[in-house]
Amino acid sequence: MVTVKKQSSLTALKRQEKRLGYVFASPWLIGLFVFGAFPMLASFYLSFTTYNMVGVPRFIGLTNYRILLFNDNLFWPSLWNTLYHVMLSVPLGLVVGIALALLLNTKIRGMGFYRTLFYLPNVVSVVALSLLWLWLFQPSFGIINQVLDPVYRLLNMEPLGWYRDARLSKLTLILMGLWTAGGSMIIYLAQMQDIPFELYEAASIDGANALQKTTRITLPLMTPSIFFNFIMGIIGGFQVFTIAYIMTGGGPSRSTYYFAYYLFDKMIHDNNMGSASAMAWILLLITLVLTMLALSLNRFVFYLGEQK
Amino acid sequence: MKKTWIVSLLLLMTLSLSACGWFGDDDETPDGRIEITFWHMSPVGSDAYPGTRRIIRAFNESQDKYFVRGTGLNFWDYWDRIGVAIAANNAPDIGFHTLDNVILRAQNDALYNLSALIEADLDAGRPTIEIEAFLENQLEFATYEGHLYALPFTATTRVLYYNLDAFAEVGLTEDDVPTTWSELYDVAKQLDKVSGSTIERIGFDPTYGQGTYHGYLWQNGLDFFDEDLEVTLDTQAHVDVLEWMINFNTGAGGFTRNQLNTFGEGNQMLGLNPFAAGRVGMIIETDGLYQTMKIHGSDINFGVAPIPVPDEDGIRINWGSGFSIEMYNNKDAERLEATWAFMKYLMDYDTQMELAEVNGWLMAHYPAMETFVQGNPILEALLEEVQFAVDKVYVPYAPNWHANDWQRYYDDALSERRTPAEVIAMARANYLQKQENFEAAN
Known part of the structure; x- marks a missing residue:
């Protein structure tokens, strides 16, 4: 009897905790449904309609999708620009982030200052950063071309046009994006702190050098955070918009006209909410598929303490 | 102590949320009058804000039936806000837009038919807006199926x-x-x-x-x-x-x-x-x-x-490429009446003169602007060109x-x-x- 009473009392307590949990989580849950789920469902419906944002949406079936996929001269170029951005910015971002973390994981004086310094661009607004880089990459007067001037002279070549050159513009924006690699660096650093010192000690006894310790211990044990940043990089990469909007306006020759930029224009400038919604769902689908493919790489991730 | 903390936090949250929802730039209460909203582009802190506020107040003090609550938005924010507000059927009673696409809002029933309001005034012998004061090349863009759905507000050239x-x-x-x-x-x-x-x-x-x-x-x-x-x-x-x-x-x-x-x-x-x-x-x-x-x-x-x-x-x-002034169809007869009264006030000779002074814009009321530019050869030349200005289709x-x-x-x-x-x-x-x-x- 006593046992039963205890169990019942425990269940009541659990129920109360559960209720309280929901109460505390309710602001987030309300936010999720009102500002997340509802707009998503609304945009799914709108993707099957023609809607100019003034009148009433009218159902037109799959027309928006058909037009985008088969009769829109900017859909595929904008998708290609975005894929290009993802394919280059994600691996480059990983490499730079890891390299920074390895550099900033050493024990030298003022390390806290350096770590803060490299993380700092992440707390600056993207707009401000874009404007800053606009000046730095400015082809005629920018400091980057000024610094490279001796190289140009040596090679007898014209200064690079950076974001003004359709062949280099995407790459320029990717290079600019690396400025914020400090964000992933912090995650790598945190993971590095978790690697047991004994492993390095044992490796030292076995005669491993610094490179071997890095490639055989540090990097394998960092794979969970590398994997995390890889996934987040893919998702974030497909949403690239602000830097192109501020720095290049999608040009030159639409070379930096990314998918999200085109979606924005469809809605704001063409008053075509139906088509913009269809683009949003296509983007979600592409991101989802690529993320699922990326998740299949999970088997190469090594979790410390995991039994395999 | 705990209670004090909780109450303080709740108070802070309430105040923050109230601040988020309040964009008005006039804190007077309407004391039982019909209240309407007017969105303009003179936000608090801008050079034109005091003048715009003075113009709105002058209307509120000139009669005791209607009360206009002005909301000043930055030029760059204005267009997104008004677009979203119209889409959400939550538009202000009166506001600016672009003259060249009045037709889009008119054909989707987002605007009141001003021609009907003018005719009603004329039938009832009430003073109304003098359409002749506005240039034909501008009125054309505010017209849909023979009726005016907006008025030209500024005259860019x-x-x-x-x-x-x-x-x-x-x-x-x-x-x-x-x-x-x-x-x-x-x-x-x-x-x-x-x-x-x-x-x-x-x-x-x-x-x-x-x-x-x-x-x-x-x-x-x-x-x-x-x-x-x-x-x-x-x-x-x-x-x-x-x-x-x-x-x-x-x-x-x-x-x-x-x-x-x-x-x-x-x-x-x-x-x-x-x-x-x-x-x-x-x-x-x-x-x-x-x-x-x-x-x-x-x-x-x-x-x-x-x-x-x-x-x-x-x-x-x-x-x-001038601005239009539009009355958004909020399907409320009382507010329509108040909005029309305010529209007539905004578009009359004296207010247009004052608006030109406050904003530095050439306004659409041509006779008012003829007086306004007198003695300033640059403004005179600019006004002359307004007659040859055409909006894009x-x-x-x-x-x-x-x-x-x-x-x-x-x-x-x-x-x-x-x-x-x-x-x-x-x-x-x-x-x-x-x-x-x-x-x-x-």
Whole structure:
């Protein structure tokens, strides 16, 4: 009897905790449904309609999708620009982030200052950063071309046009994006702190050098955070918009006209909410598929303490 | 202690949330009057805010039936906010928009029919808005199926600004201000100033400021679209105009593309209007440049004139692009009555004069502006050009035809990545595709 009473009392307590949990989580849950789920469902419906944002949406079936996929001269170029951005910015971002973390994981004086310094661009607004880089990459007067001037002279070549050159513009924006690699660096650093010192000690006894310790211990044990940043990089990469909007306006020759930029224009400038919604769902689908493919790489991730 | 913390936190949250929802710039209470909302572009802290607030208050104090609550939004925020508000059926009772696309909102029942309100006033013998005070070329854009659905609020115009100091430097006077394209070229070349291979000043460049391709087409009797909104961007004359724009300063114009690019980048780095910075001798700009130079105390001695026209059969015309004032259909008879009363107040002679003073805009009420500009030769010249200002047509399948849609092709021609003939053909194909897609979806 006593046992039963205890169990019942425990269940009541659990129920109360559960209720309280929901109460505390309710602001987030309300936010999720009102500002997340509802707009998503609304945009799914709108993707099957023609809607100019003034009148009433009218159902037109799959027309928006058909037009985008088969009769829109900017859909595929904008998708290609975005894929290009993802394919280059994600691996480059990983490499730079890891390299920074390895550099900033050493024990030298003022390390806290350096770590803060490299993380700092992440707390600056993207707009401000874009404007800053606009000046730095400015082809005629920018400091980057000024610094490279001796190289140009040596090679007898014209200064690079950076974001003004359709062949280099995407790459320029990717290079600019690396400025914020400090964000992933912090995650790598945190993971590095978790690697047991004994492993390095044992490796030292076995005669491993610094490179071997890095490639055989540090990097394998960092794979969970590398994997995390890889996934987040893919998702974030497909949403690239602000830097192109501020720095290049999608040009030159639409070379930096990314998918999200085109979606924005469809809605704001063409008053075509139906088509913009269809683009949003296509983007979600592409991101989802690529993320699922990326998740299949999970088997190469090594979790410390995991039994395999 | 715990309770104090919780109460303090709740209070803080409540205040924060209240602050989020409140954008009004007048804290008076309507004391039982019919309250309406008016969105304008003079946010708290802007130069025009005190004047706008004074104008709204004067209306509120002039009668005891209606109360207008003004909300000032930054120009750059305004368009997104009003667009979303209209889409969400949550528009203010009265606000500004762009005159060129009134038709979109009128045909979707988002606006009140002003012609009906004017007629009702006339039938009842009440004072109403004097439509004759507004220019026909502006009213046309506020009309849908023979009825007015908005009124022109401001009267933007584009003119040629010329730097008289630069003129004097090369021995020219105001009598030499060009009136045709060939005169423009001759004067511009005299004003060019080069040091070594570096351009110090360009006399004129058709692509600078508010020099637009469609504006130059109009001067030639050409356009992007015909009256049925079919694409007409397909003749050699279209190509010729674009070539004239692009080659004005290259080749025989005396400069290389590289020199021009470097000069253009220098202008961008300065962050100033190149005319205000003394880097171009003549430029096409809106009346807004006059206001900017006045506010910043520019010491450049300048004048304004009609944009020079093509030598043969050139048409005196410029791109208008003014604001409209619109009454949003909130389906509330009482608020409609209050809004109409406020609309009549805003659009009368005295208020239009005051609005011009407060905002530095040329307003749409022509007789009021005739008085307002008296004694100021620049404003007088600007107002004269308002009569030749025409807005761009609203094309449902390409609402942004003049900017976003055209810009990428224009950029390609400007940077010589493609020839003018190529970009014209590509732009035409793009408009046709947009039309086809629009028709398929609507």
